[in-house]
Amino acid sequence: MAIPDASPAGPRRCVYTVLTGGYERLTEQPVAARSTLPFLCLTDDPTLRSDSWRIRPVAPCLPMDPVRSQRAMKLLPHRHLPEFDQSLYIDNSVLLTAPPETLFAQLAAGQGLALPAHSYRDSLLDEFLEVSRLGYDDQGRIFEQLNHYQLACPDALAQSPPWTAILLRDHRDARMRRAMELWLAHVLRYSRRDQLSAEIAFAQAGLVPQRLALDNHLSCFHAWPRSAARQMRPPALSLVPPAAQLRQLEQALATGEAARAAVAGELAGQLAATARLRAELAASAQAGKAALETQAREVERLTAALAEAEEALDLARADAREAACQAALRLQAAEAAAAQARRDRSEILQSTSWRLLAPLQAWLARHPRLRAGLRRVRRPGKHPAAVSLDQ
Incomplete structure (x- = not known):
């Protein structure tokens, strides 16, 4: 349980981040100017300077493994920040957009830990598979951890994982301290990706953390501008000696050259095939052009014949109309003569x-x-x- 606030001023609070290994730049926090809380950056770089962070140099617990050294300071604030009762940890990639006091106000009474749920991962198993796919850690270590969890706590793999870039903690809560110690043990034994072991450690310590309703990418408290292209430290960098790293680069270069030669050969073949196809298309186009010209001449001939036939038909129609007119005139004359004869006959008879x-x-x-x-x-x-x- 959390220890009640003994001071009338309330618990002593701070905001902190951890930067080790020198593989990324420190993210400034302009909102620090609007807060009364100290912003502390724990780092192994004594030359680091900042306008918004108070730089606090620390010695890494594992000098040859800066990633796990960073995790030790991230997960154990009650050891590294003993002068504070509560702390807000944010990853260096997180940018606060509101004063941290508003986030501390979200921590429910009696809660030792509050953190957001993962916004876009449905299960812890999905998180394992994504870490493996992106190569964020050694594959053997990732799947050894997954196999152990499947045997020890299979139900946990179906649960939604937390998002551990923001952590609100009460250092005075014994369950929280126990959960953090177990969490670090998992990180030291298994993958350095602490999101893979968070829920297991919480369950072992009997801690049910408060889930903050924050979208991982953007909320009214923060932004995660580098989420799409975050600078990741190569998983094997702290484990592989420089000579081995150089050999790996040489092998990668040789593989790349072989792949380039293969691609060049394939491209040459494609260019030759394209040239043949162009020649075939040109010949086909020439034949088609000749056929079209022949058809055009035949169309012209048929058009001329049709014009002649239409002209003859017009003449025949004119002749027929003339003949019809003459016949009509002759018929009219005959009818007139017949009428006259009938009149003459009638006169004679009378x-x-x-x-x-x-x-x-x-x-x-x-x-x-x-x-x-x-x-x-x-x-x-x-x-x-x-x-x-x-x-």
Whole structure:
């Protein structure tokens, strides 16, 4: 349990970060000017200077392993900052955007530890696989730790891991101190990636930390501007001697040269294939052009023939229209003549001479030979009666 505040002024608090090994630059915290709390940077670089941090030189516990030395100071604030009751740890990549007092206000009474949940990792197993994929530590050490956890506490692998870049702690809480000691033991024994062992250590110590509702990338308290391209120290840097590192670089260079030669050979083959393809395409384009020209000439011929046929059809249509007009005129004339003949016949039939000669006409109709003789001897124009006989 947390020890109640004995001082009327409240618990003694600080903000701190740890920078060892000299592999990244110190992130300044402009918000420190708006806070009454001290900002402390624990570092093994005595020449480091800052406008917002108080530089506190410390000796690394493992001089040849600056990463685990950094973890020791990160996880054990009650040892390295004994003059304070509570502390807010932030990774060097985290930028505070609000005074730290607002974060301390989030720590619930009686809680020894508060930290955010991981915003984009569903389970601790996923975190193990991602650390392995990115090569953040030795593969054998990562999977040895994973195998041990699968045997000892398989249920923990299904839980969401914490995000350990922000840690609010009460140094006076015995369970918190016990959890931090166990956590460091896991980091020293297994992977240096402390997020892999945090929940296991908490469970062993019987500590249930308070989860802060903070998105890892951005919240009203902080920003994580280097989350997408964070500078990572090579996992084997503190374990491999310089001569071995040089040999690794030589091997990598030889492998790169071999890969470059292979790529160059493959590129040459691709260029040759491209040249052949271009030649084939050129020949195909030439053949296609010739075929198109032939087709164009045939289209021109057919177009000319079609124009001639259309012209002949127009002439035929004109002739047909003219013939139709002539036929219509002839029909009109014939109809007029027929009408005139009908009128003349009607006049004859209505005339007095026709009525007087009607009996003679009937008698001649019964004597066709006499009628024929009369037709041979008649004189048109001098014998009007004869004319009437014909009719």
